[in-house]
Amino acid sequence: MELIVQRRIKQVLKGDQNAFGEIVELYKDKVYQICYRMLWDRYEAEDAAQETFIKAFINIHTYDPGKKFATWLYRIATNLCIDRIRKKKPDYHLDAEVAGTEGLNMYSQVASAEKLPEEAVENLELKETIQAAIFKLPEKYRSVIVLKYIEELQLQEIAEILELPLGTVKTRVHRGREALRKYLRNV
Amino acid sequence: MASCQKEIVRLMHRYLDGELVSGEKRKLKAHLESCDNCQQHFLELKKTIAFVQSASHLQAPEGFTENVLLSLPKEVKTIGMQRWIRKHPFFVAASLFLTLMTGGFFSLWQQETENFAFTKHENLQVENDTVIIPAGEKVKGDIVVENGNIRIEGEVQGNVTVINGEQYMASAGNVTGDIEEIDEAFGWMWFKLKKTAAGVFD
Ligand SMILES: [Zn+2]
Numbered sequence: 001m002e003l004i005v006q007r008r009i010k011q012v013l014k015g016d017q018n019a020f021g022e023i024v025e026l027y028k029d030k031v032y033q034i035c036y037r038m039l040w041d042r043y044e045a046e047d048a049a050q051e052t053f054i055k056a057f058i059n060i061h062t063y064d065p066g067k068k069f070a071t072w073l074y075r076i077a078t079n080l081c082i083d084r085i086r087k088k089k090p091d092y093h094l095d096a097e098v099a100g101t102e103g104l105n106m107y108s109q110v111a112s113a114e115k116l117p118e119e120a121v122e123n124l125e126l127k128e129t130i131q132a133a134i135f136k137l138p139e140k141y142r143s144v145i146v147l148k149y150i151e152e153l154q155l156q157e158i159a160e161i162l163e164l165p166l167g168t169v170k171t172r173v174h175r176g177r178e179a180l181r182k183y184l185r186n187v
Numbered sequence: 188m189a190s191c192q193k194e195i196v197r198l199m200h201r202y203l204d205g206e207l208v209s210g211e212k213r214k215l216k217a218h219l220e221s222c223d224n225c226q227q228h229f230l231e232l233k234k235t236i237a238f239v240q241s242a243s244h245l246q247a248p249e250g251f252t253e254n255v256l257l258s259l260p261k262e263v264k265t266i267g268m269q270r271w272i273r274k275h276p277f278f279v280a281a282s283l284f285l286t287l288m289t290g291g292f293f294s295l296w297q298q299e300t301e302n303f304a305f306t307k308h309e310n311l312q313v314e315n316d317t318v319i320i321p322a323g324e325k326v327k328g329d330i331v332v333e334n335g336n337i338r339i340e341g342e343v344q345g346n347v348t349v350i351n352g353e354q355y356m357a358s359a360g361n362v363t364g365d366i367e368e369i370d371e372a373f374g375w376m377w378f379k380l381k382k383t384a385a386g387v388f389d
Contacts, residue, residue, distance in 0.1 A: 017259055024252045032247035046248050053255045130238045149239040155204065174200040177232060184238055185231045 001026065005069045012060055020060075024053050027070065030151060031077050037146040038081035040135045048084060052077040067160075074151070074161045078143050085139045126187070133183035141176035144169055191218065195225050199232060302334040310341070316352075322359060329364065 005026065011019035031052050036045035055076050056063075063072050134142060147158045155173065159166045198215045201207055207215065219226045303316045310324040316335040320326055324341035333350040339360035346364035347354060354366055 017256060020259070021252055021256050024255050028247035028251050028255075029245065032251070033245045036245055037242070042248070046251070049247060049251070050255055050258060054258055057255075057259050126238075127242065130242055134239065134242070145239065149236060150242055150244075170204065173204065174197075177200065177203070177235060178196075180239065181228075181231045181235045184235050187238070 002069060006065055009060060009063065009065065009069070012057070020057055027073055030070070031073065033150060034074060034077045034146060035081055037131070037134055037150055038078070038139075038142060039084060040131060044084065048080050049077070052080055055080070068157070071157055071160050074147070075163070078147070078161060082139055082143065129187055130184070133180055136183055137176055137179055141172050141179060144172045145176040145180065148173055191222060191225060195222075196228065199229050203232065203236065305332040305335060306330045320360070322357070
C-alpha cells in the first residue's frame with residue numbers, strides 16, 4: 001500500500017488532484033474512525049476527517065517520503081481532534097450523537113431502543129457503553145487507547161504519531177487501560 | 188487491597204504490551220494463581236481490552252472523498268495564471284508600468300537592466316542586483332525593486348516593495364511606510380495591481 005501511496009503523492013506534488021482522491025479513498029475509513037472515537041459525534045468526526053485530508057493536501061510538500069505516510073496522516077488527525085476537544089465545553093458529551101442514528105442523543109436512543117429485538121438492544125447498549133467509556137478518558141489517554149486498540153498500531157508508531165517518547169506512551173496506555181477497567185469492570 | 192498490587196499490576200501491563208521476559212512471566216503466573224485480588228484485576232483488564240477491540244469498525248460517510256476534493260484549494264487556477272503570465276510578459280510589464288504611473292512616480296522609473304528594475308532615486312547605490320540605501324541617506328518616496336534585492340541602511344520615507352527579491356534591513360535602517368515582498372505570487376500581485384488601479388480611478 002505504501003508503494004502506491006508514494007507514487008500518488010508524487011502525482012499530487014505535480015498538481016494532480018485526482019491522485020489525491022485515491023489517497024483519500026485508501027485512508028478515509030481509518031481517519032474517520034480515529035476522529036469518531038476521539039470526538040464521538042458523527043458530524044464533528046466527518047468535519048475533522050475532512051479537515052485532516054485538506055491539511056494533508058496543503059502541506060503535502062512537508063511530508064518526508066522516507067517515513068510512513070499513515071504516521072504523518074494520523075498525526076494530523078489526532079492533533080486536529082485534540083485541538084477540538086480542548087476547545088469544547090466539558091459537558092459536551094451529554095448530547096453526543098449515537099452512531100447510526102439521525103439526530104438522536106444518548107437519551108432519545110434509550111427510548112427508541114425499546115422497539116428493537118432484545119439482543120440487538122443489548123449489543124447496541126454494550127457498544128454505546130464502550131464508546132462512552134473511551135470518551136470518558138482524558139484526551140491524552142484516549143488518543144493512545146484509540147490508536148493501540150482500535151487502529152491496532154504498535155507502541156513505537158503511536159509514539160511517532162503523537163511525537164512523544166516511547167516511555168510516555170507506555171505509561172499512558174497503562175493508565176488508560178486502568179481507567180477503562182474501572183469504567184467497564186461491572187459491565 | 189493487597190500489598191502485592193502495585194508491582195504485580197505493573198507486570199500485568201507489561202505483559203499486555205508483550206514486554207515480559209520468561210522469568211517475569213512465570214512470576215506473574217504464579218502470583219495470579221495464588222492471589223484472588225490480582226487474578227480478578229487481570230481478568231478485568233483482559234475483558235476491558237476485548238470490549239474496546241470489539242468496537243465496530245466504522246466507515247467514512249458516503250460522498251466523503253468527493254467532498255474532500257471539492258474543498259481543496261483551487262491550485263489549478265493559480266498554475267493557470269502563472270503559465271499565462273509567463274506567456275504574456277509584456278502584459279505584466281505593462282501592468283507594473285501602470286501601477287508605477289498611477290502611483291505618481293512614473294518619471295522616476297527609468298533604470299532597467301534586463302529584468303532587474305527599480306525606482307530611481309538620487310541617493311541610491313547599486314551593487315550587482317542589490318539596491319542600497321546607504322547609511323545616513325534619506326530617500327523621499329516609494330521604492331519598487333523587481334528581480335533584485337534591497338538593503339536599507341539609511342531611511343526611506345515611503346513604501347518599499349520587493350518583487351522576486353529580498354529586503355535586508357540594517358539595524359539603523361528605517362522605513363516609514365510598508366515593506367512588502369512579493370514572490371512568485373503573481374496571482375496575488377495581479378489582484379494587488381487591480382486594487383491599486385481601482386483605488387486611483389475611483
Ligand atoms: Zn496479588
